[in-house]
Amino acid sequence: MSQERVQKALARMGYGSRREIERLISAEKIRINGQLAKLGDHVTEGDKVNVGNRRVVIKSDVNRIRVLLYNKPEGEICTQKDEEGRPTVFQNIGRLKEGRWIGVGRLDINSSGLLLFTNYGELANHLMHPSSEIEREYAVRVQGEVTKDMIKNLLNGVELEDGLLKFDQILDGGGQGSNHWYHVVLKEGKNREVRRLWQSQDVRVSRLTRVRYGSIVLPRDLKVGRKVELTLDEIKTLFADVKLQWPESRDEISSGLRKKAKNSSIKQHLYGSGTKARPAKKSTAQVTHKHKDGLRKDAKSVQSKVKKKR
Secondary structure: OOOHHHHHHHHOOOOOOHHHHHHHHHOOOOEEEOEEOOOOOOOOOOEEEEEEOOEEEEEOOOOOOEEEEEEEEEOOOOOOOOOOOEEHHHHHHHHOOOOEEHHHOOOOOOEEEEEEEEEEHHHHHOOOOOOOHHOOEEEEEEEEEOHHHHHHHHHOOEEEOOOOEEOOEEEEEEEOOEEEEEEEOOOOOOOOOHHHHHHOOOOOOEEOOOOOOOOOEEEOOOOOOOOOOOOOOHHHHHHHOOOOOOOHHHHHHHHHHHHHHHHHHHHHHHOOOOOOOOOOOOOOOEEOOOOOOOHHHOOOOOHHHHHHHH
């Protein structure tokens, strides 16, 4: 392994995003071989790094790239710890023996739905970076009358305190009375962006659920508060989505793990075991491309309706 910037190495190993590591360096909470780290410092394999109270030995690569899909319930917040003692998403997904889970984007406390976590910092960084233009799709229930002019405003853009924001697509999801469902698509993840856009049109959001992030769709059979781990093929699809090169060494490691598991299974069959076999895992998250999820089949484009009536 050649020299590598400390923030890149730690992010790759799952100890936070590059920006998080840079903030820790500025706060003098990272040491390299006993010396305080500075922005721009490099590390190589075998170097000992202290990240707060945790000690890390730099490796050329993580043992296994993992991605977790979690169906977040309302009432949980997307931080490691909360000073007010509120439940967090990290309490439900569990800890890793090596590295840590990095949240890909956030949902506010009153929102639910699809959240992704990975132990591979480079993937998390690419999935969240605006240049990747990853689509996020939300199912939104709004209260109040929505007119054609409002839809037009939301598609063309609304000037808010942090710039011009807009939806890339709005789909009619149906509903009765003052409660109506829409599916909205955007490529950025600014703070409370979906809610603020609707509020700019004097419409209140009463329910908000993220149903898609890039090519990953929230499985219909995944209950709220439950998680599922993505398969190797699904993870590779995410790498392709953000144009991040898949490290070929991963395939060799995966092949070795499969071989080890197979040998263990053969030994268990031949010589028996004192423990019962675990039930097989349920199928993992569905990978799909645009407009292949069932949530869109009956939805008609509000934009197309406006054009027809003109």
